[in-house]
Amino acid sequence: MKGLFAITIATIYGLCIRLSFGLLHGFLEIMSITFLFLIPFVIGYLTIILIPAEKTKTNWSAFLKPWITCFVILIITLITKIEGTICWIMIFPIFSVLAGLGGILAHKTRKRKNVSEDDWKNRPTLDASMILLIPILIGLIEGERTSSGQILTVTKEISLQASPTEIWSELIHINEVDSIEKKSIISSTLGFPRHIRTHLDTARVGGKRTAYYEKGLTFEETITAYEPERLMILDIKTDPDKISAQVMDEHILIGGKHLDILEDTYELQALSNGCSKLKLTSKFYINTPFNWYAGLWGNYLMSDILKNELELIKNRAEAK
Incomplete structure (x- = not known):
């Protein structure tokens, strides 16, 4: 259940970010380095950091689990017509790989800090919350400057x-x-x-x-x-x-x-x-x-x- 919870939260985050970039078009560009490279990385990081350490014991597992989140976001955005098929075919290879790399970073960070199951239950989420804001801040700075x-x-x-x-x-x-x-x-x-x-x-x-x-x-x-x-x-x-x-x-x-x-x-x-x-x-x-x-x-x-x-x-x- 905790794995499902993690994927749900990461999916909601990803959808909210996508809607934010769409609504704030002109300030936040979807065709940007931030959206294509940084956001999937953060989605992958969030997916793994919310899953108990005992549920993700290898780098390979940490790399693949965020793909589930990416796939769920893909299905929802296609059904709701937020994104088109051609866009997803083009970006999914990069999107999923970067999400996987974000998952590996979360896994290694947690191992380095030796976070146990009990720690996870009581761990404050301030660190994760700060990371979630990074794409918005960098996206506002980037705008169309890199095009x-x-x-x-x-x-x-x-x-x-x-x-x-x-x-x-x-x-x-x-x-x-x-x-x-x-x-x-x-x-x-x-x-x-x-x-x-x-x-x-x-x-x-x-x-x-x-x-x-x-x-x-x-x-x-x-x-x-x-x-x-x-x-x-x-x-x-x-x-x-x-x-x-x-x-x-x-x-x-x-x-x-x-x-x-x-x-x-x-x-x-x-x-x-x-x-x-x-x-x-x-x-x-x-x-x-x-x-x-x-x-x-x-x-x-x-x-x-x-x-x-x-x-x-x-x-x-x-x-x-």
């Missing part, structure tokens, strides 16, 4: 057994995409909406191309460079105010302050063997305190999206 912008580029290419004319007609205007043509497992698992169709009004510089996705997500694209059957560069705009909260989590909202897709470049080359090579390059922007980590996920997701689009064009062009 920095970075532009990343992802390129994918594919060989096609089709003429440049056949490929180009499928590229500039993509008719209704059937669900069976959507083969991407990664982006679907992460909750990225399915591509429905893409419409181009005029194939020239200044032409408008709109990509439609499920749940009302659209990308407004303007042609900035155009060479028929060879090159097309698109400047991409997304209005975050028009994107429903059901589409993507607020912290990775496309067009928001943390993530934006800037430009797509299509390059088509005819090969000597009668085949063609199509290359698609996407340029996107991230702005976080941990671009090294956000960039890994961004590259992973964008690579999957680009690969799926190239395969769609290939299958349609080769079927002509």
Whole structure:
């Protein structure tokens, strides 16, 4: 029962902190070092410090028990829609490991002070209470100061057994995409909406191309460079105010302050063997305190999206 009590208290603390960072947005940033690295550490520390010493005898046990707290927080925030699936998939590996490290610190601290079962029953909680306030204080100091912008580029290419004319007609205007043509497992698992169709009004510089996705997500694209059957560069705009909260989590909202897709470049080359090579390059922007980590996920997701689009064009062009 004491273990359940510890997990319950640590879970309530974690939820209260999450709500506090959400309500005090602008002062306390969820996309911060404090939230992603320090808070899970404190959650893990609190979980183990509240469990009687006799119930946690090894470092391994102290490392794993806070994972239960993290999992409970995950389930509650998903059910209540406080957080989205894609966010949790991205942060849970770091969140759980840091919570485990916090648990190990609590275990070692208690062993060093030789706290017994009787001591635990009578032990004042002032030390733990002070630790719980640290993330709030550091979060207020951090704010957005540790965030920095970075532009990343992802390129994918594919060989096609089709003429440049056949490929180009499928590229500039993509008719209704059937669900069976959507083969991407990664982006679907992460909750990225399915591509429905893409419409181009005029194939020239200044032409408008709109990509439609499920749940009302659209990308407004303007042609900035155009060479028929060879090159097309698109400047991409997304209005975050028009994107429903059901589409993507607020912290990775496309067009928001943390993530934006800037430009797509299509390059088509005819090969000597009668085949063609199509290359698609996407340029996107991230702005976080941990671009090294956000960039890994961004590259992973964008690579999957680009690969799926190239395969769609290939299958349609080769079927002509």
